[in-house]
Amino acid sequence: MAAGSGKSVLFVCLGNICRSPIAEAVFRKMATDGGVVDKWVIDSGATSDWNIGSLPDSRGLACLRRHGTDSDHRARQVTKEDFASFDYILCMDESNLRDLNKKANSVKNSKAKIELLGSYDPEKQLIIKDPYYGSDQDFETVYEQCVRCCKVFLENNP
Known part of the structure; x- marks a missing residue:
């Protein structure tokens, strides 16, 4: 899945x-x-x-649209192959991190660097909390955290 000479992030x-x-x-x-x-x-x-095959939450899509961004992504589960093909796997909280590290340990040729996306946050908000049971503002908070973290991650990986 990952490009031969490029970089990859999941x-x-x-x-x-x-x-x-x-x-x-x-x-x-x-x-x-x-x-x-x-x-x-x-x-x-x-x-x-x-949620395999589902579109992103409508509140998340609305938040993205407010910021001039869109998504046509369909939900999928992480596969063992992802650990061998992606350079970076960036997750949102400690539970995700535990689950990913456990799965990575069962993959012989795992190369992915598994980290919390929040580890790139200049405001030091390590955890990106799940907004599913929250409000539109919670989705906005996730968006803002993702912007800060992705900016630093991309600057570190030009």
């Missing part, structure tokens, strides 16, 4: 309908605006299998 949350598709869309727009999108394979996925 954003991950629990269901792949709120946080990770927002992060994917934000990063894709930044890479596009920066003229480097063709150097990247960009995707998102879930640790669970709950």
Whole structure:
């Protein structure tokens, strides 16, 4: 899945309908605006299998549209192959991190660097909280965190 000479990043949350598709869309727009999108394979996925095939949450899509971004992503579960093909797997909270590290340990040729996306936040907000049971403002908070984190991640990986 990942490009031979390029770089690759997979954003991950629990269901792949709120946080990770927002992060994917934000990063894709930044890479596009920066003229480097063709150097990247960009995707998102879930640790669970709950929402496979679903569009992102309508509140998340509305938030993205308010910021001039869109997503046509369909939820998918992280596969063992993802650990071998992606350079970076960036997740949203400690539960995602535990699940991903556990799965990575069962993959012989895992090369992915698994990290919290929040580790790139200049405001030091390590955890990107799930907005699913929250308000529109919670989705806006996720968006703002993703913008800060993706900006620093892209600057660190030009």
